[in-house]
Amino acid sequence: MPFLIIQRLLSTIPVLLVVAVVVFLMLRVSGDPAAILAGDTATSEQIEAVRVALGLDRPVWEQFLGWIVQVLRGDLGESLFTGLPVTTLIGQRIEPTAMLALTTIVFSVLVAVPLGVLAAWRANTWVDRAVMVFAVLGFSVPVFVLGYFLMYAFSISLRWLPVQGYTSPFVDFGAFLRQIILPTLTLSCIYIALIARITRASVMEVLNEDYIRTARAKGQIERIVLFRHALKNAAVPIVTVIGLGVALLIGGVVVTESVFNIPGLGRLVVDAITRRDYPIIQGLILFFAFIYVMLNLMIDLTYAALDPRIRY
Amino acid sequence: MTRLTPTRRGFMAGTAAAAGAAALPLGAARAQAPSGVLRVIPHASLTILDPVATTGYIVRNHGYLIYDTLFAMDENLEVQPQMASGVEISDDGLTYRISLRDGLAWHDGTAVDAEDCALSLIRWGQVDGMGRRLFTYVDSCTHDGASTIVLTLNRPYGLVLQSIGKLSTNVPFMMPKRFSAKPTTERLSAEEMVGSGPFRFVADEFRPGARVVYERNPDYVPRDEPASNAAGGKVVHLEGVEWINFPDPNTQLNALATGEVDYWEQVPADLAPIVATMPGVNVENFNPLGNVGMARFNSLVGASANPGVRRAIARALNQQDLLLAAVGSMEFGQECFSVFPCGTTFANDAGSDFIREPDLEDARRILAESGYDGERFVVLATTDIPVQTNYIQVIVDTMRRIGINVDAQAMDWATVLQRRTSRAPVDEGGWNMFVTWWEGADLLDPVVQFAMSAGGDEAWIGWATDPTIEDMRTQFAEAGSMEEQLELAAKIQERFFEQNFHAVLGQFFTPTGFRDNVSGILQAPPFFWNIRKA
Known part of the structure; x- marks a missing residue:
């Protein structure tokens, strides 16, 4: 196991290097932000002055080397627009995204796993079909449509919850809860659908195994059979989907953050792309790549914890 | 106060109608706002802080x-x-x-x-x-x-x-x-936001792209005169001002409806009729100068370097069609056939007859006489700013109808800003036209109006070159009397309409939405002194 962890940590280096090269080159191909920075009425001379001041007139390889050396020192650079360090900007925005991801995953798992087990247990009955209809709907309804619908119902009509915003739970937990409910419901829908389907398929497969029949023959109550024997043995594919879900969620959070005006990483990256703020885009993509690699490592480690047959 | 007339409704109208309860107490649902802090949806994100470093x-x-x-x-x-x-x-x-x-x-x-x-x-x-x-x-x-x-x-x-x-x-x-004393290429940071104005910047609360916080400057000594636009006594009645950035206009609308924000700086024209029906919310235009749309030509390369081609395009464009496309209703648009904003001192009629009554046949004649041979005409077509996108649709269609071989290249505004700096021929990434607008306050006279500059390299993007216009701008700047300035403004406009370094696309207005408990709003640009929040 320690060997696996070390090996996987080392493997992040070439992955991040490839990501860094690709992102850096693609951004340079897309043009530079000097004209945006200089403003609408800037003359060509002023735009060129900005370009020189930012070092954007230097050869690309020289800019790349400078940036890589900076990154190796743990410095992701500074925003070309605000002048703030990228790490500061990520630090300002990571909490809302992390909290939304956390509440979404927890809520999705709490709802989807029992639903999936229920559908498997009552396979081919109306219960099963109802769960699967919900799953198809969950996949099909775009996040922004669901978001606006929930906002209309709970914020505008019923006046129960605020339309937008984010408050840290460490500042005001009540406000945090009120503001996070609708985004969580919106974003959870697709993950509930995904996890419920996989759970159903996995549990159904396990329910046909001999040891389940044995457990039932021994007189175990059905709840124990389902959740202790069946679900535990069906857990590996479910954990895989949950893990991938977390990774996908980081990308998918952009729309939800926009609809509910949550100042998270998703909006930070979109704003940076719109302005061609290179250091932020580069820093964030590197950061996301690192998170993905770490998530995959955690999933692998979870396999071993769940299934004693898996050893690294 | 002008209340807008309700028109067509859709889902958002249902939203607005349901917001009828907006005036009711929200209890737990209402976002927590300290009394006296004005919560504002600004028209854009604040990222650069140094007002000398950029023109945003x-x-x-x-x-x-x-x-x-x-x-x-x-x-x-x-x-x-x-x-x-x-x-x-x-x-x-x-x-x-x-x-x-x-x-x-x-x-x-x-x-x-x-x-x-x-x-x-x-x-x-x-x-x-x-x-x-x-x-x-x-x-x-x-x-x-x-x-x-x-x-x-x-x-x-x-x-x-x-x-x-x-x-x-x-x-x-x-x-x-x-x-x-800093060089202009060295931009001021959040910690360096020290002024002497009526509000203080709260650097610790600055979240670029999300939130900007200002607090009242208790030491500010306002003038005795009443506030009037940017002049007069800047008396602050608020504890502070908070700018909250919203990426989505529908969420902006809903937040105003529920009272989570107090002031929406620029309500999009398509949402203004809906906002006008919401109880507890007002819509009013505080910027009588409005904005003026422009189709800017590249005077250096290709077909757009030909004054005849530029004149043919200007002759064909119909301002009413353009404004209806851009802002949806003439309630928010006004035809204006002057290079200066209509209703201001130097607005005049000189040389504008040829654009008052658009004529496609005559435009085709002018185009033929110009020697245009079907050369590709590259339009940098903005896709992410609705007013510009809508303008461009009508312009491109009109240009095609008079026989111009238009290559409308779709791109976001950031790319337009980059591409338009190119002076290369169109086959090498160059361009012939882009569309933008300026606030009326930037166009008041021939000198303040940078789009009027015609000094080649020193001019605005498009690099208009016309010594006659530049001489007259200088004479205007040195003129000793208003009569002289008025006469020169007319001559400059007449000359400009011969050259058409850009086509004027009409004047349009962006109203402000605000809650009933907000009063004392001054004329634009948005000023936050004199405002009271009950």
């Missing part, structure tokens, strides 16, 4: 909150003293001695000094179009003691105070010398 309107608005100006324009567009207590002009018109009011202080508590102000003017004069022109007349900009700024000219210039008191971007804001 959002940075100008930010500047007005925390900085003050020596002179400022009132709602009659007349220049009034602001930080200045007065100005002495020598008989030969070459020396301006501007004295500062007593009691002026920077936010860090130090006194405002004439040297600070002189350096601020010099820094601004290196960047702003009108400032650059002013400084070609300036021999020295210095100070005499702590309270007098001395501007010495090398020859008489008629627009000294109009330049220093200009209303719109780049505004000559005053800042302490440790910042105003």
Whole structure:
């Protein structure tokens, strides 16, 4: 196991290097932000002055080397627009995204796993079909449509919850809860659908195994059979989907953050792309790549914890 | 107060109707706002903070909150003293001695000094179009003691105070010398936002792209005169102002409906009729100068370098069609056949007959006479700014109808800003036309209007070159009387309509939405003094 962890940590280096090269080159191909920075009425001379001041007139390889050396020192650079360090900007925005991801995953798992087990247990009955209809709907309804619908119902009509915003739970937990409910419901829908389907398929497969029949023959109550024997043995594919879900969620959070005006990483990256703020885009993509690699490592480690047959 | 007439409704209308309960207490659902803090949806994200470093309107608005100006324009567009207590002009018109009011202080508590102000003017004069022109007349900009700024000219210039008191971007804001002495390529950071204006910037709360917080400056000493546009007494009735950035207009609408925000700076034209039906919410246009749309031509390359082609396009464009496409209703648009905003001092009719009655047949004739041979005409077609996108659809269609081989290349505005700096031929990534708009405040006269510049490399993007126009702009700047200026403005417009370095696309207005408990809003650009929140 320690060997696996070390090996996987080392493997992040070439992955991040490839990501860094690709992102850096693609951004340079897309043009530079000097004209945006200089403003609408800037003359060509002023735009060129900005370009020189930012070092954007230097050869690309020289800019790349400078940036890589900076990154190796743990410095992701500074925003070309605000002048703030990228790490500061990520630090300002990571909490809302992390909290939304956390509440979404927890809520999705709490709802989807029992639903999936229920559908498997009552396979081919109306219960099963109802769960699967919900799953198809969950996949099909775009996040922004669901978001606006929930906002209309709970914020505008019923006046129960605020339309937008984010408050840290460490500042005001009540406000945090009120503001996070609708985004969580919106974003959870697709993950509930995904996890419920996989759970159903996995549990159904396990329910046909001999040891389940044995457990039932021994007189175990059905709840124990389902959740202790069946679900535990069906857990590996479910954990895989949950893990991938977390990774996908980081990308998918952009729309939800926009609809509910949550100042998270998703909006930070979109704003940076719109302005061609290179250091932020580069820093964030590197950061996301690192998170993905770490998530995959955690999933692998979870396999071993769940299934004693898996050893690294 | 103008209430807008309700029109077509969709889902959002249902939203607005349901918001009928908006005036009711929200209880737990209502976001927590300290009384007296105005929550504002600004028109854009604030990322650059230095108002000299860029011309973005959002940075100008930010500047007005925390900085003050020596002179400022009132709602009659007349220049009034602001930080200045007065100005002495020598008989030969070459020396301006501007004295500062007593009691002026920077936010860090130090006194405002004439040297600070002189350096601020010099820094601004290196960047702003009108400032650059002013400084070609300036021999020295210095100070005499702590309270007098001395501007010495090398020859008489008629627009000294109009330049220093200009209303719109780049505004000559005053800042302490440790910042105003910096090169213009070195932008001021959040920690360096020290002005002497009626609000203070709260650097710790600054979240670029999300939230900007200003608090009342308790030490600010307002003038005694009533507030009028950027001039007069800047009396603050709020504890502070919070700008909250929303990426989505529908969420902006809903947040205003539920009272989570108090003030929506620019309500999109398609949502304004819905906002007008929401109880507890008002919609009003505070910017009578509006905005003026422009189709800017590249005067250097390809078909757009041909004045005949530019004239044919201008002859064909129908402002009413353009405005209806751009803002949806003539309630928010106004035909304007002058290069100056209609309703302002220098707006006139000279040379504008050919664009008043669009005529496609005549446009085809002009195009044929121009020698246009079907060369590809590249339009940088913005896709992410609805007003521009809609303008472009109509323009491109009109151009095709008169026989121009249009290549409309779709791209976001950031890419347009990059692409338009290219002077290359169209086959090598160059371009012929892009569409944008300017606030009316930036177009008031031929000198302040940078789009009117025709000095080649020194001109705005498009690099218009016309010594006649430049000579007349200089004469305007040096003119001794209003009559002379009016005459020159007409001549400049007439000449401009012969050259058509850009086509004028009409004037449009972006109303502001605000809750019933907000009052005292002044004319645009948005100013946040004088506003009360009950």
